[in-house]
Amino acid sequence: MGLKDIGEFGFIRRIRRGCLTRPEGVLRGIGDDAAAFRSDGRLVSLVTTDLLVERVHFLREAISGCDLGHKSLAVNLSDIAAMGGTAREAFVSIAIPDSCELAYLDDIFRGLQDLARKYAVNILGGDTTFSRSDLVINVAVYGVVAENEMLTRSAARPGDVIFCTGCLGDSRAGLHLILEGAGVDAPELDALLAAHRRPEPHLHEGRLLAAAPGIRAAIDVSDGLSSDLGHIVEESRVGARIYAAKLPTSDNLNFFCRRFGRSPLDYALSGGEDYTLLLTAAAGDAGGIAAAFQAAFGRPLYAIGEITDTARMELVDDAGNSAPIRPTGWDHFKRP
Amino acid sequence: MGLKDIGEFGFIRRIRRGCLTRPEGVLRGIGDDAAAFRSDGRLVSLVTTDLLVERVHFLREAISGCDLGHKSLAVNLSDIAAMGGTAREAFVSIAIPDSCELAYLDDIFRGLQDLARKYAVNILGGDTTFSRSDLVINVAVYGVVAENEMLTRSAARPGDVIFCTGCLGDSRAGLHLILEGAGVDAPELDALLAAHRRPEPHLHEGRLLAAAPGIRAAIDVSDGLSSDLGHIVEESRVGARIYAAKLPTSDNLNFFCRRFGRSPLDYALSGGEDYTLLLTAAAGDAGGIAAAFQAAFGRPLYAIGEITDTARMELVDDAGNSAPIRPTGWDHFKRP
Numbered sequence: 001m002g003l004k005d006i007g008e009f010g011f012i013r014r015i016r017r018g019c020l021t022r023p024e025g026v027l028r029g030i031g032d033d034a035a036a037f038r039s040d041g042r043l044v045s046l047v048t049t050d051l052l053v054e055r056v057h058f059l060r061e062a063i064s065g066c067d068l069g070h071k072s073l074a075v076n077l078s079d080i081a082a083m084g085g086t087a088r089e090a091f092v093s094i095a096i097p098d099s100c101e102l103a104y105l106d107d108i109f110r111g112l113q114d115l116a117r118k119y120a121v122n123i124l125g126g127d128t129t130f131s132r133s134d135l136v137i138n139v140a141v142y143g144v145v146a147e148n149e150m151l152t153r154s155a156a157r158p159g160d161v162i163f164c165t166g167c168l169g170d171s172r173a174g175l176h177l178i179l180e181g182a183g184v185d186a187p188e189l190d191a192l193l194a195a196h197r198r199p200e201p202h203l204h205e206g207r208l209l210a211a212a213p214g215i216r217a218a219i220d221v222s223d224g225l226s227s228d229l230g231h232i233v234e235e236s237r238v239g240a241r242i243y244a245a246k247l248p249t250s251d252n253l254n255f256f257c258r259r260f261g262r263s264p265l266d267y268a269l270s271g272g273e274d275y276t277l278l279l280t281a282a283a284g285d286a287g288g289i290a291a292a293f294q295a296a297f298g299r300p301l302y303a304i305g306e307i308t309d310t311a312r313m314e315l316v317d318d319a320g321n322s323a324p325i326r327p328t329g330w331d332h333f334k335r336p
Numbered sequence: 337m338g339l340k341d342i343g344e345f346g347f348i349r350r351i352r353r354g355c356l357t358r359p360e361g362v363l364r365g366i367g368d369d370a371a372a373f374r375s376d377g378r379l380v381s382l383v384t385t386d387l388l389v390e391r392v393h394f395l396r397e398a399i400s401g402c403d404l405g406h407k408s409l410a411v412n413l414s415d416i417a418a419m420g421g422t423a424r425e426a427f428v429s430i431a432i433p434d435s436c437e438l439a440y441l442d443d444i445f446r447g448l449q450d451l452a453r454k455y456a457v458n459i460l461g462g463d464t465t466f467s468r469s470d471l472v473i474n475v476a477v478y479g480v481v482a483e484n485e486m487l488t489r490s491a492a493r494p495g496d497v498i499f500c501t502g503c504l505g506d507s508r509a510g511l512h513l514i515l516e517g518a519g520v521d522a523p524e525l526d527a528l529l530a531a532h533r534r535p536e537p538h539l540h541e542g543r544l545l546a547a548a549p550g551i552r553a554a555i556d557v558s559d560g561l562s563s564d565l566g567h568i569v570e571e572s573r574v575g576a577r578i579y580a581a582k583l584p585t586s587d588n589l590n591f592f593c594r595r596f597g598r599s600p601l602d603y604a605l606s607g608g609e610d611y612t613l614l615l616t617a618a619a620g621d622a623g624g625i626a627a628a629f630q631a632a633f634g635r636p637l638y639a640i641g642e643i644t645d646t647a648r649m650e651l652v653d654d655a656g657n658s659a660p661i662r663p664t665g666w667d668h669f670k671r672p
Contacts, residue, residue, distance in 0.1 A: 019459035035460035041377025051429035093387035123355035124371035139476035
């Protein structure tokens with residue numbers, strides 16, 4: 001049996017055993033957006049880490065150093081946002097091949113530092129070393145959250161409204177433009193490239209929502225809506241119903257889909273790397289939460305469906321017909 | 337100008353600028369064994385991270401998964417030890433090539449978990465992803481220390497006694513056996529291999545010493561005595577005098593040096609990866625500290641020299657002659 005057979009999540013389930021040697025004070029270990037544990041203060045400590053490898057997560061010739069630096073931090077800040085936390089310190093490990101120019105490295109750190117500054121995050125350490133082939137960046141982020149405001153994947157309940165904090169599918173459309181070498185000849189396509197290369201972590205959105213009464217579960221959309229909603233459904237032992245007509249897609253994505261004959265719904269459902277937040281909230285509080293979000297950020301919080309008690313995920317189309325949703329997000333090891 | 341010209345430490349100095357965006361509460365940023373910052377409790381938070389890359393830090397065919405897992409955590413625990421801290425949580429990111437068997441991965445996690453258990457460290461998270469060529473492991477460790485017991489590289493003062501917590505040079509001798517494919521036909525050589533593959537972090541030693549009155553600066557011996565002592569000298573703006581006759585070398589290293597015609601002194605001075613601790617202590621407290629160490633661990637704390645005000649490092653040989661020590665430790669980018 002190999003990694004291809006058990007897949008990324010099978011591997012994680014496998015290694016999870018034996019990892020908790022001192023359970024006291026641990027609120028979340030392996031399996032949420034970030035680990036959460038008590039230190040000696042009032043706040044809960046959050047730690048998340050993401051490893052980006054050349055030719056797997058990025059192509060050096062297709063992304064500027066600045067965008068790569070931005071993205072490698074943004075994906076971690078998004079995990080802190082999904083826990084309702086405030087990001088505080090970042091740690092950057094980098095393995096550098098001979099072929100990597102100093103100017104490119106300077107740009108990586110410029111991208112990291114610009115985004116860090118925006119969210120008052122320090123880069124406090126890391127590791128710098130050599131690589132024989134691929135450029136590798138690992139970023140770890142430390143954050144904090146009050147325990148009663150911490151958001152997890154496992155707190156959704158039947159009847160909850162499902163929200164997302166932004167449009168879905170843009171990043172995947174941007175990736176397609178890169179992979180297919182499509183000519184980017186319109187501002188709409190430029191915007192999709194930017195969505196892929198420079199995702200914005202929803203830290204402020206996460207903080208506002210975490211403090212709102214009635215908010216229950218949360219995750220960030222990194223693998224794709226169907227996959228990430230699947231994590232909430234699995235960890236909360238619930239089901240979910242999503243309405244196709246309510247999935248928010250941008251004008252840019254709609255332009256792209258018209259141009260290339262694609263379906264916006266497919267991109268919204270299984271896009272990945274949008275780094276919007278997906279949350280659930282008690283139905284009675286949902287209206288107030290959406291209004292507070294609109295007032296704070298000047299854009300809507302999208303209600304896209306509801307949590308059910310069916311243990312299944314279903315998609316309701318415009319005609320009212322229901323079909324099962326299968327998680328189609330990324331698994332690094334399973335091959336089709 | 338490239339990375340080869342400025343070297344690893346030149347690169348670190350370069351990226352250090354602009355990394356501190358919110359200085360309040362930060363006690364140590366880039367440039368010590370671990371970052372140290374205040375969260376909201378009484379204890380100081382410590383974070384360190386190390387990136388191990390195949391064909392740079394290890395050869396997969398020459399190290400068992402178990403040893404690799406052990407080592408990738410041990411090097412981080414050693415950094416926490418050098419800050420005087422207690423290690424608490426670990427985060428493991430791993431990029432896995434197709435060629436890596438599931439059994440090898442299981443062994444890596446067995447090695448990680450066995451060492452984690454020994455020091456009551458949880459593995460609370462990480463990232464699992466694919467790699468196109470080399471196996472890559474990044475481990476980050478979170479620890480804590482009382483602020484008044486925290487050890488740094490910058491606190492040495494002229495007149496301090498320089499201590500180390502164990503023998504020097506064994507690990508490098510073990511590495512030579514591996515790289516030169518030498519036949520390992522004696523228990524002494526086996527022990528050197530083990531010193532290289534399964535270094536023991538001096539966490540208990542670090543805690544005892546951090547709590548002792550009179551202890552000042554500390555670092556772990558990862559790059560080699562001359563290089564790591566150089567960091568203390570540089571960060572503390574002092575000098576150092578080391579006595580060749582006082583450098584502790586093991587019977588195993590002496591056996592190896594006789595067999596292969598090498599100098600134990602060279603190995604002790606510039607070996608690297610020993611993961612013993614190098615510390616300085618006020619001269620008046622040194623005797624008491626050494627006695628307490630001997631009583632607690634049943635082995636000596638080695639006094640190997642003293643801190644001076646010369647801004648230089650010198651080695652005094654058996655005849656009393658002094659010669660400058662040049663840091664000869666590892667730089668990942670400078671080429672000879």
